[in-house]
Amino acid sequence: MSLVLAYLAVLGAFAARWLARQHLADRPWLAVGSPHPLVAPAATTSPTRLGLSIFLASAGLLFSLLVAAYAMRVPGTALVPLNPRLLWLTTSLLAGASLALHGARAAARRGREEEATAALGFASAAGLGFLGGQAFAWHALWQAGHAQGPDAAAAFFCLITALHGLHILAGLVALAWITARAALLPRPPRLEPGTALCTLYWDALLAVWLVLFGLLFRTPWSGLIDALCRPG
């Protein structure tokens, strides 16, 4: 559970930094009258972005718990009985989707909506490719009978990729919604806000996947994840 506690500590640090600016040492019983302008200042973060960030923080803990459970249940020497080459391909597709979304966001910010729509289409295709690849890996494990038995590494692979895939699927639905609105509505809304949210979401899911990939397979960063998950 050390990774979980470390994750919570990071969240706690963010919360503490924010709370430190909230005048928690004020004596409100003395401060009659409005200490702040009556018109609230414009918020720096949109409510949707804040809501998404809070959801991602919660989802991040979900994956941290899965990683901790993996570390408690699966011996360090056990490996998922699968050739990781396919997973490297899917990882690059996910990274490609994330990059495309950054491109889409930059284009949307500059008002180049067509370029942004094309980048969104590429991101959607890459996301679908990622899911297809993961499903193929799943299928291979299932056919070999590893996923349904006591092989913990294989079972964890299926569980973790399924939960991560569900989040990716939700991201694809959001991407499809934004793209369809841009393409079909006579007076489409601006692409930038929705694209910015998708970018944040996909970046987070890419980061989660990189941790999971390093946990399930031997990658250059697996040593760091092992050090965090299996201290001592």
Next chain:
Amino acid sequence: MSDAITGPQGGSPLLPEADDLYHPHSWWTRYVFSQDAKVIAIQYAGTALAIGFVALILSWFIRLQLGFPGLATFIGPAEYYQLITMHGMIMVVYMLTAVFLGGFGNYLIPLMLGARDMVFPYLNMLSYWIYLLAVLVLVASFFAPGGPTGAGWTLYPPQSILAGTPGQEWGIVLMLVSLILFIAGFTMGGVNYVVTVLQARAPGMTLMRMPLTVWGIFTATVLALLAFPALLVGAVMMLLDRLLGTSFFMPAIIEAGQRLRYGGGSPILFQHLFWFFGHPEVYIVALPAFGIVSDLISTHARKNIFGYRMMVWAILAIGVLSFVVWAHHMYVSGMNPYFGFFFATTTLIIAIPTAIKVYNWVLTLWRGDIHLTVPMLFAIAFIVTFLNGGLTGLFLGNVVVDVPLSDTMFVVAHFHMVMGVAPILVIFGGLYHWYPKVTGCMLDARLGQIHFWITFLGAYAIFFPMHYLGLLGVPRRYYETAGLGFVPPSAETLNAFISLVAFVVGAAQIVFLFNLLRSLRHGAPAGGNPWRATTLEWQTPETPPPHGNWGPALPVVYRWPYDYSVPGAPEDFVPQNQPAPVRAGAVP
């Protein structure tokens, strides 16, 4: 005269103005698929109280068996385990959590903060319907082949999914699916509550001017968003163990001479996941209760809350510490003794901010103008009961004392006092307090007092002797104790007494239900602010508040929420949205 801001530039840019709000167009969208947080609150609270009454009836059957073994022939060992499992899970998750966060949270957060609604109303509506689906799936398990699961409310594997445990076929599956749905629904609501508190406060409503009720609900929601993922992970993994034959939690098992397909799993892993959720869950229920009690006491004692800043800091400290005490539920699981020492220490530390709160409540009451209204009676009863349950918690938090008391009725008595009776007293107090705002009518005070005294004294008559049973060594989860050499016959007499009282206390809740329904039609008109309270929900232009809460003008906040008995003020309370200085020369 209250000041107010009008026009689109007047409010916070994040507060939905009246024009931006979704407006219902039909009876269905106004009262059924409503996006108004107040309607959703009533839906949440109604569903949670309904399922809570089911759990209450289940507890009658449990007491029938314990007090008068053999009398109810339809309760065998399997049915007994199903009863205790469903009673526990329903009360903790589907009733208490839902009432505090879904019910009180939805009603009070926008109103107390001066917002028109939650920030994401559609998501809010979806949250309730998924919760209702979760409840229905859970209820469906009563009618499934084999009945509901009898695994105990902690659902510990491996026994929870093995043959021989009641509900092994359908019950456990439906329970796990229901929990997954509940968490999905809660997450939608939870994100909403947090964003609303952070971004939709009325102008002038700084964090340090928020009522403690909002602080409690806000912090509990953050805890829930961080604790429920652990239950979700545990539920999904157990579901896969049950349905697909994976071995996340299942060790190698030989059953009736046959080696099962499982192997290598870790039951302790589930315990860690469960209690990583389970202990913060205590505070997910307790923190809103703390907040509500603070507001009830201050209002009905006509006195500002003692140590507001300390109360806020204590809520935050409890929230943080609640994540590092989970393994005190696992002292007898065979864990490393050093871990036991660590968790015993953190458990003792969390008692400090909790004790601060209790002291501050008592000091708020000290020399206050105490009005023994029904909400106040429940609030005072909570303080006593929570203190009681907290003190027995110190016994159980200590490893050497916990080991002999583990799995005895002492544990049952402790957690019912601290997590059952105490928060339910607050729920009743809150309902009596805010019912006039919700309906515009007062609840009948005489019926309320009858309800209070039977519930309060009855709860003590039930759970005080139960501690003694635990000290005698009477084990929990036993279908029958007759014939056990280490249980004296006097324990059976005491069990019969406890059961009789439990029937009476359960029946007294009908008085409450009757009062709720009768007062809708025959209750005295409440007016807008019958308790002469300071917080914003009592300052709405209309009672009950309409859709959008505030009419054309949003409120502006000028002061903290506890200006009671201010010297020189014309009345003994000053609402939060009253701008004028209380008197010449008053501190500005």
